[in-house]
Amino acid sequence: MAYKNQQExxxxxxxxxxxxxxxxxxxxxxxxxxxTDRISKTKNGGKALLFENTGYGFPVLxxxxxxxxxxxxxxxxxxLDDVANEIESLFKLLxxxxxxxxxxxxxxxxLGQFASWMPKVRNGRGECQEVILAEPDITKxxxxxxxxKDGGPFIxxxxxxxxxxxTNTRNVGMYRMQVFGPTLTGMHWHKHKVSAKHFAxxxxxxxxxxxxxxxxxxxxxxxxxxxxxxxxxxxxxxxxFLRKKKVELVKCITQPDIEVPADADFVIEGYVEPGEDLIWxxxxxxxxxxxxxxxxxxxFHITAITHRKNAVYPATIVGIPPQEDxxxxxxxxxxxxxxxxxxMVPEIIDMDMPIEGVFHNLVITQIQKDYAGxxxxxxxxxxxxxQMMFNKILVLADAGVKIQDYGDLARYVFKNLxxxxxxxxxxxxxxxxxxxxSKMGFxxxxxxxxxxxxxxxxxxxxxxxxxxVKTRLSAADFKQFPEISAVNLSLLDQGINxxxxxxxxxxxxxxxxxxxxxxxxxxxxxxxxMVLYVEHTIxxxxxPVALWRFCNNxxxxxxxxxxxxxxxxxxxxxFNCLGLDxxxxxxxxxxxxxxxxxxxxxxxxxxxAVDKKWDQLGLGPFIPSPSLSFKHQVYGDEAVAx
Numbered sequence: 001m002a003y004k005n006q007q008e009x010x011x012x013x014x015x016x017x018x019x020x021x022x023x024x025x026x027x028x029x030x031x032x033x034x035x036t037d038r039i040s041k042t043k044n045g046g047k048a049l050l051f052e053n054t055g056y057g058f059p060v061l062x063x064x065x066x067x068x069x070x071x072x073x074x075x076x077x078x079x080l081d082d083v084a085n086e087i088e089s090l091f092k093l094l095x096x097x098x099x100x101x102x103x104x105x106x107x108x109x110x111l112g113q114f115a116s117w118m119p120k121v122r123n124g125r126g127e128c129q130e131v132i133l134a135e136p137d138i139t140k141x142x143x144x145x146x147x148x149k150d151g152g153p154f155i156x157x158x159x160x161x162x163x164x165x166x167t168n169t170r171n172v173g174m175y176r177m178q179v180f181g182p183t184l185t186g187m188h189w190h191k192h193k194v195s196a197k198h199f200a201x202x203x204x205x206x207x208x209x210x211x212x213x214x215x216x217x218x219x220x221x222x223x224x225x226x227x228x229x230x231x232x233x234x235x236x237x238x239x240x241f242l243r244k245k246k247v248e249l250v251k252c253i254t255q256p257d258i259e260v261p262a263d264a265d266f267v268i269e270g271y272v273e274p275g276e277d278l279i280w281x282x283x284x285x286x287x288x289x290x291x292x293x294x295x296x297x298x299x300f301h302i303t304a305i306t307h308r309k310n311a312v313y314p315a316t317i318v319g320i321p322p323q324e325d326x327x328x329x330x331x332x333x334x335x336x337x338x339x340x341x342x343x344m345v346p347e348i349i350d351m352d353m354p355i356e357g358v359f360h361n362l363v364i365t366q367i368q369k370d371y372a373g374x375x376x377x378x379x380x381x382x383x384x385x386x387q388m389m390f391n392k393i394l395v396l397a398d399a400g401v402k403i404q405d406y407g408d409l410a411r412y413v414f415k416n417l418x419x420x421x422x423x424x425x426x427x428x429x430x431x432x433x434x435x436x437x438s439k440m441g442f443x444x445x446x447x448x449x450x451x452x453x454x455x456x457x458x459x460x461x462x463x464x465x466x467x468x469v470k471t472r473l474s475a476a477d478f479k480q481f482p483e484i485s486a487v488n489l490s491l492l493d494q495g496i497n498x499x500x501x502x503x504x505x506x507x508x509x510x511x512x513x514x515x516x517x518x519x520x521x522x523x524x525x526x527x528x529x530m531v532l533y534v535e536h537t538i539x540x541x542x543x544p545v546a547l548w549r550f551c552n553n554x555x556x557x558x559x560x561x562x563x564x565x566x567x568x569x570x571x572x573x574x575f576n577c578l579g580l581d582x583x584x585x586x587x588x589x590x591x592x593x594x595x596x597x598x599x600x601x602x603x604x605x606x607x608x609a610v611d612k613k614w615d616q617l618g619l620g621p622f623i624p625s626p627s628l629s630f631k632h633q634v635y636g637d638e639a640v641a642x
Contacts, residue, residue, distance in 0.1 A: 002076070002243035005127065005263040006216040006312055009074065010050065010061065018070055019048045024616040026051050028060065028153070030606040033146040033317045036062045037602070038610075038623040040323050045070070050312070056142040058313045064219060065316075066324035071331050074219035075242050080334035083242065087338040117240030119247040119259075126250035126262025128214070129306040136305040137182040138268065146317045147285030148603040149639040151294065153179045154284060157314045158268075159214040159225045160187075161258050162195045165202055170259075171195055172235035174225040177213070178281050183302040186281035187211070187272055190432045191441070194231050199298060203274040210255040211272055211300060216265025216314050218243060226328055228336060228387040236261075254303040265311040269304040283639035285600035287318035287325050288358050288552055291639035292433050293597055319600045320630060321355045321548060329359050340388075345381045347374065352403050356544055360390040360431045361551040364409065369398040372456035375449040376424065383428060383445065390431040391445065393556060398451040410496045413450025417497075419529050419578040420564065421457075422449040425557040435597050436555045436585065444557025473499070473524040480521065481514065488540035497529040500540035505583050508590075512561045515579035519563040526569055530578045537633040549599075549633075550582030584641065596641045598634055601627035 003009045013019040026032050032051055039046035045067035051060040065071050068080065077083055133140070143153040155177040162171050171194040177185040189196040202209040214221065224239040236247040249259035255269045278296035286292040316324050333353045341348045350366040353359055367378050375396045382388050397403055401412040416422070424447040430437050437443030473492060478484045478501070488500040501518075505511060511533050519525050532540075532550050540546050559581035567575040585592035607625040614622050636642030 002245035003218045006265050009219050013048050021050045022617050023052050025053045028054050028142045028144045032144050034602050034606050034610045036317050040066050041626050054142040060142050061312050061314045063324050065327050071327040083335045084338040119236035121249045121259050127308045128264040128267045130308045133305045136302045138179055139182050142313050143179050144315050147600050149283050151178055151282045156316045157222050159221050161212045162198045164198055172225045185300045186279050187298045187300040209272045210257050212252045212258040212260050213268040214260045214264040217261045217263045266307045270300050270302040272298045285319050288433055289320040290597040290599055326355045344385050356547040357551050362393045363391050364395045364403050366397050366403045369451050372454040375451050379447040389429050394447045396449045396451055414497045416450050416452055420576040436553050444555040446556030477522045485536040486540050499528045499531045501533050502536050502540050503533050504536035511581040519577045526575050532580050534582050554582045598641045601630050
């Protein structure tokens with residue numbers, strides 16, 4: 001369904017019992033983020049929050065997309081899979097052979113629907129231009145500061161409009177914007193993004209680049225801005241398809257070459273000057289759960305700010321998962337399953353992106369396997385599919401297991417896995433936010449092929465079965481290694497041949513040497529196929545946290561080491577065990593030359609301030625700060641780990 005504006009969405013959330021109004025004063029500097037972090041980590045993502053007393057002239061809407069129910073409400077569907085099913089049905093209808101005039105006539109209504117989804121530029125001004133600030137000043141908006149080491153306040157849900165200077169093709173994206181002054185922000189577009197390509201063309205031409213930023217309006221706009229669409233597909237066509245009504249656009253007042261949604265709450269107009277010096281932007285507590293560190297980005301100069309009457313400022317926070325952005329990612333996972341299946345990977349059955357993988361780090365793909373080598377074929381196709389090129393760890397399974405049941409999935413994958421032959425390593429483009437790479441934006445990838453192997457793929461003649469091991473591992477087996485601070489054997493008890501070890505690293509090559517020593521010294525290690533090494537500050541028994549830290553800190557190709565020797569419990573067979581180093585990397589021990597970021601936690605003063613006003617907020621029983629569970633994992637007090 002289409003919402004007339006953001007206010008109608010807010011009313012729908014409230015009617016559904018999905019919104020809490022907070023009338024007590026809450027400071028946009030850190031306090032709003034701390035309260036939202038507490039709520040978003042409760043069962044099912046908590047409620048949407050409308051902060052009505054911010055010290056500014058506008059309320060702030062937070063956590064609006066932060067549950068499956070609210071994400072479905074934003075997209076106007078009952079289930080997230082509904083969109084993919086509709087896309088698949090449309091594709092089949094359009095590609096079906098048309099053998100008669102009746103078949104062709106039956107297609108006309110559907111073609112008419114396509115036309116009704118295309119965006120339309122209307123004459124005159126829109127509701128987003130009901131109020132025009134005579135002197136634009138972004139500091140008059142309640143722009144939130146999320147985390148204590150952030151470089152400043154950031155606009156976190158901006159729908160940013162740019163155009164290709166040659167073709168006039170529009171791009172709608174979402175890139176954070178740090179506020180530096182009344183008319184100046186940063187424009188944080190990464191080099192892989194379409195807006196950055198537009199900027200590169202303006203630089204070649206030596207021409208000023210017009211930009212407009214919309215905030216609010218129909219909630220589907222913010223989702224569409226995050227969607228991984230091909231460059232030639234207008235995001236507002238996707239928005240029209242999702243809302244079943246075309247998006248009405250109006251021309252900006254000071255940047256008339258750019259059109260924005262008429263129903264937006266705010267529009268920030270301006271430009272980027274191609275010949276101007278870049279600005280030092282950041283740090284920023286990012287969706288990985290770590291700070292993204294400062295770097296040079298373009299300056300955005302504000303020429304106008306307009307808004308509707310009774311506007312509401314929408315924002316979000318990102319940080320240690322789970323957060324609201326997990327549901328935006330889940331919507332993308334479900335919606336874009338159909339296009340991936342229909343255009344690139346026809347054998348795909350399902351896909352899952354666990355929260356602990358923060359989107360790009362970990363992707364699970366289920367395929368219909370019919371021939372040897374099909375897993376490698378899918379691997380190459382996935383890593384070549386748009387933003388899937390940033391994927392770090394790809395896990396493949398076939399139709400023999402439900403991939404959303406992580407316990408069954410892990411048992412199935414490890415049963416089928418020969419770590420010497422079924423784990424493939426590669427290099428390629430990585431997300432700029434991936435701090436584990438030795439070089440920014442380029443690093444290692446890993447594909448774990450957990451599908452049932454065909455006879456051509458089998459290494460049975462020398463493949464060791466860990467099921468033959470009779471003795472069990474115990475924590476006492478590791479006492480001989482004082483650097484191991486904790487052991488998680490629980491996966492082995494569940495039939496999953498994987499072990500997690502927390503290690504205090506203290507020398508060059510420590511984890512590699514330790515892996516060799518552990519595998520050589522402990523005979524019962526023959527029941528283990530893979531060892532995941534994490535920091536000594538991490539409890540390996542807390543799997544969600546341990547896997548989140550592990551996936552972030554691993555460059556698979558650089559940080560892997562295979563131990564191999566003749567098996568002692570099965571004559572003529574080879575015992576292989578893959579070690580993966582998910583610890584922090586340093587110059588001292590790892591020759592790692594980049595700064596390593598800290599994880600994101602709230603400041604003690606902010607936690608205390610929110611604790612004291614909790615009873616006034618109307619949020620129910622007291623919820624302690626999630627940051628308290630992570631304070632002992634932080635290295636120093638700055639955004640860079642020390």
